[in-house]
Amino acid sequence: MKKKSVFSCLLLVLLTSCSQDSFIRSDKIKVMVEDSELYTVDSPIREILPGSDVSFTIRFLYGSSFLSCSYPSYSVEKGDGTKCTLTLKDVFYPSVISLSCSKGSLTYHSSSSLFLDGTDTRREPFQGYHLREHALDGYEVLNGRDGYLLSSWNTEEDLSGEDVYFNNRVPYGVKDLYPHYEKVSPLSDFTFSVDADGACVTSYKGKDDKVVLPSSYNGSAVYKISTGAFSSSSLKELYLPSSVKRIEKDAFLNSSLEEMTFADSLNEIDQNAFKGSPLKTVHINAVTPPHASGTYYDAFTDKIDYLDSVRGEKKIVLFGGSSVRYGYYSPLFEEAFSEYKTVDMGVFAYVNMKPQLSVIASYMNPGDILIHAPEYDYWALDEQFGTDRKFEENLFYFFEGNYASLSLIDIQDYPDFFFGYTHYQRRRSSLASLDYSYTSNHRDDDFNYHQEKTYNLEGDYILEREGHDRDEHIYQPLTPYTLETITEDRISNLNSIYQSLSQKGIRVFYAYAPKNHKAITDESTYEKRNELEAYLQKHLSVPILGKLEDSLYPGTSFYLIDNHLSSKAAKGHTEYVINELRKVIG
Numbered sequence: 187m188k189k190k191s192v193f194s195c196l197l198l199v200l201l202t203s204c205s206q207d208s209f210i211r212s213d214k215i216k217v218m219v220e221d222s223e224l225y226t227v228d229s230p231i232r233e234i235l236p237g238s239d240v241s242f243t244i245r246f247l248y249g250s251s252f253l254s255c256s257y258p259s260y261s262v263e264k265g266d267g268t269k270c271t272l273t274l275k276d277v278f279y280p281s282v283i284s285l286s287c288s289k290g291s292l293t294y295h296s297s298s299s300l301f302l303d304g305t306d307t308r309r310e311p312f313q314g315y316h317l318r319e320h321a322l323d324g325y326e327v328l329n330g331r332d333g334y335l336l337s338s339w340n341t342e343e344d345l346s347g348e349d350v351y352f353n354n355r356v357p358y359g360v361k362d363l364y365p366h367y368e369k370v371s372p373l374s375d376f377t378f379s380v381d382a383d384g385a386c387v388t389s390y391k392g393k394d395d396k397v398v399l400p401s402s403y404n405g406s407a408v409y410k411i412s413t414g415a416f417s418s419s420s421l422k423e424l425y426l427p428s429s430v431k432r433i434e435k436d437a438f439l440n441s442s443l444e445e446m447t448f449a450d451s452l453n454e455i456d457q458n459a460f461k462g463s464p465l466k467t468v469h470i471n472a473v474t475p476p477h478a479s480g481t482y483y484d485a486f487t488d489k490i491d492y493l494d495s496v497r498g499e500k501k502i503v504l505f506g507g508s509s510v511r512y513g514y515y516s517p518l519f520e521e522a523f524s525e526y527k528t529v530d531m532g533v534f535a536y537v538n539m540k541p542q543l544s545v546i547a548s549y550m551n552p553g554d555i556l557i558h559a560p561e562y563d564y565w566a567l568d569e570q571f572g573t574d575r576k577f578e579e580n581l582f583y584f585f586e587g588n589y590a591s592l593s594l595i596d597i598q599d600y601p602d603f604f605f606g607y608t609h610y611q612r613r614r615s616s617l618a619s620l621d622y623s624y625t626s627n628h629r630d631d632d633f634n635y636h637q638e639k640t641y642n643l644e645g646d647y648i649l650e651r652e653g654h655d656r657d658e659h660i661y662q663p664l665t666p667y668t669l670e671t672i673t674e675d676r677i678s679n680l681n682s683i684y685q686s687l688s689q690k691g692i693r694v695f696y697a698y699a700p701k702n703h704k705a706i707t708d709e710s711t712y713e714k715r716n717e718l719e720a721y722l723q724k725h726l727s728v729p730i731l732g733k734l735e736d737s738l739y740p741g742t743s744f745y746l747i748d749n750h751l752s753s754k755a756a757k758g759h760t761e762y763v764i765n766e767l768r769k770v771i772g
Contacts, residue, residue, distance in 0.1 A: 215280045219272070223314065224250040224287045226643055228520075234277060241273040245495065249290030249312045249319060249361075256284045268358045268495045292319060292356060295343065295364045300329045313623070316587070317491035318355040320622050323473055324365060325352070325428060334367035335398050337425050337447055338471065352449075353472035353622070355487070355588040358495060368398045368425050376400070384409040384429070390416045401427035411437045411459075419443075426452065428473050433459045449473045450589070453611035455604040466596045470589035477617040478583035480624030482508070482631050486533050487587035489645040490545060496527040497549045504528065504645075505546060506559035507535025507566065509699040512750040513559070515760045516644035522764045526555070530645035535566040537581045538574045541600070543683065545591045552691025555771075557731065557763065559697040560680075561749060562665045571676035572683045577603045579610035587622070646756075651745040653752035658741045659704040662748040667710040667718050667734065681727040694728040695767065698737035700759050705748035706738070731766040 214233045219242050221227060228243040244252065245268060252262055252270055263271040274283065294301075294308040301308050308327060312319050324336050341347030341357065343364050350356055350363060375392030376399075378385045385403040387410070397416075401408055407429040417439040428449035433456060440462035447469040478484045493503070502519050504510050510532025519528040531546055539560070550556065560570035568574040577600040585591050597603040627641040630649055640649040654660050684694045719734040741748075743755035751759055 215277070217274065217277055217281050217283065219244070219283045219285065222285065222287065223247070224289060225285065229524075236278045237276055239273055239275050240277055241271055243269055244272050244285065245269045246287065247314070247317055249292070250287045251290060253286040253288055255286070257281065266359070266498060289314065290361075292321075292360070293362050294322060294327070294339070295362060296328065297365075300331065300365065301327055302329060315623050315625055316355070316488055317495060318358065318588075320353050321350045321356050321363060323352040323471075325473055328365055331367050333370055335370050335401065335425055335427055336365060337368045337398075338366045338469070339363040340366040349469070351447075351469055351471045351590060353476075354470075354590040355491065368396075370398045370400050373400055373403065376403075378403045378408070379412070380404070380406050386410040386412045387415045388412045389414070390419050390421070393420060395421060396423040396425075397421045398425040399427060399430065401429045410434065413437060414439065416441050416443070428452075428471070435459060436461060438463045438465070445469075447471070450611075453615075454608050457602060457605040457608075459604060464598065466598045467593055468597060469593050472586075472589055474614075475619035475621060476586050476624075477614045477620060478586045479620040479622055480626055480629045481583065481633060482511075482533060482626055483580065483583035484587050484624075485511075485626040485641060485645070486531075486542070486584040487591070488626060488641070489529065489531050489533075490549070490588070490591060492643055492645060493529045493531070493546065493549045496529065497551070500526045500553060501550060502526045502528045502555045502557065503546060503550060504530045504532060504557050504559070505539075505543065506532050506699055507561045507570065507749075508532060509535070509561055509701075509749040509751075510559055511641075511645065511647045512745070513700045513756050513759050514646055514763070515648075515757045516642065516646050518757065518760045519764060520644075522768070528644050532559075532645070533584065534580070535561040535563065535570055537578050537584070538569050538576055538600075540572050540574070540683065541577060541581060541595050542584065543687075544596070545594045547687055547690065547692065548594045550687075550690070550692050553693070554691075555693045555695065555767075556687060557695045557697050557767070558684075559699045561699045562667060562671060562701075563663055564666065564671075565663065567671060567676065571672075572679040573676050575600055575602075577606040579606045579613060582607060582610035648753070651750075651753050653742045653755060654744050654746075656741060657704065660702060660741060660744055660748050661746065662702075662705055664705055664707045665701055665710070665748075666707045668707075668714045669717050669721055672718060672721065677722075677725050681725075684726075684728050688728075693771075695731050695770070696722070696726055696728050697731040697763055697766075698734050700737050700739055700743075700749060700751050700755075702741050702744050702748035703738035704741045729770055731763055731770070736762060 216233055217240050218231045219227045226245045232240050234240045257274045259275040261273045289312055291309050291311045296306055299306050321339050338349040338351045340349055341360050345366055376387055377389045379388050385406040385408045410432045413434045413436050415437050419441045422442050422444045424446045426448040428451045430452050432454040435456040435458050438460045443463045443465045445467045449471040451473050504514050516528035516530050627639050628636055642648045687694050715734055745752045
């Protein structure tokens, strides 16, 4: 017998003498797909038996798409335009796989050489600053069209698709955009006056449901809509040119206006301009530079981008203030609940949670899970428990990176929406102008740049941070954990919000926000905390994950302030909440 045959026989005897179970334990191999700035990989490291196939979900960023794979034998199943499934076949050896991807581009079209350079199309490579691209400012790249107002881009040539407003984020999978022009209403439908600053609309005499305001009158730019101009008018849809800078009190008093499109060059809108009108939806073209790009406010839009990319999948969404973005490490959720993607939507506690949640909920599906962890600070209670109807100026910075999210909010719920908008515009005028290349995922809360990422794809703040060196109150107002802080009004409002989410089929859970045990009021005794917890368990309409006492951590678990956990403590808190969620959903 030849030596090779003898060796083969001995190897066969050796393998068959071992149990199948011990073979599986000792002979698995690891396969890894490398990450890239053009894509991410769900569970990039896998252990398999030699000779097996293995599949990876690849999520494309910045409009990129798959080209090739370094492994010789593979197949690719395309997904919804944002992902694909890559299957490596017959893998016998440990392997590190790299992918080649195209970066992608967006093509802008015009019907009659309307681009300033005289072309019919304009191809723009994706910049890749964010998960979705910003659409070009049409006013900067297109010529005017006599008798028409450029209102937005559209995803279809016949304008039957989705409108994409200037410098707003482009929907996933869109590769072509077309200019959307609206025919301007006749000058005879209006009366005007002219002053040193330009033309003012003083009245509307037309009867159309849709009104497209002219940008000029007798050579003067239309810059203002005066008091009473559209009072009691029957218009329902309004388009304003970028020349309009001001809308006065009662300009649309008791009108029928429901929807409005304007540019953010409109910087002053009286709080009572639309009093008595059913205006509920606004669309904003961004034609002025952003001022919050790269701040933690701006992170909200990037988090929405990721939430949008997984909208068709089962999700666990974490929501609250900054204690959420500092308090969780989402990959641990995805290890524990592999059928769910996790999105950390925590940003800032001291602004109204309801508008944020309106936007978040629009991307969630029946069966998705929302874990809400409100903060109890005196200054945040109304905002965190849903009793506040304010739309603060700070909230507009959440949406500055993509004003399109505002169209998901019914502004009828916020009587001071335009008061907040005007103050936002006034404050912006004193801030430095930035651009959309500034991103929060490489900046800390003080806007300092870091080479390493400060946020992961899921939205957790991952900049490495050590705990405080002593177990003491660090920095923040003391938090009251007493029955007096949780009024019936706060509970009923929160339950109403939870009920509306539950009616959509979303599974809602309440969790306690992590807090330094040295940063609570003297009145928040052990007995008072137990009373508060018992009250919440009895009156909240959704299950509570964990115990209030377990949310109080030593001061050494926190970073800089009393509700921002250190990196290590955040993972421990995540594991705790995961275990509590397991008890409820299995």
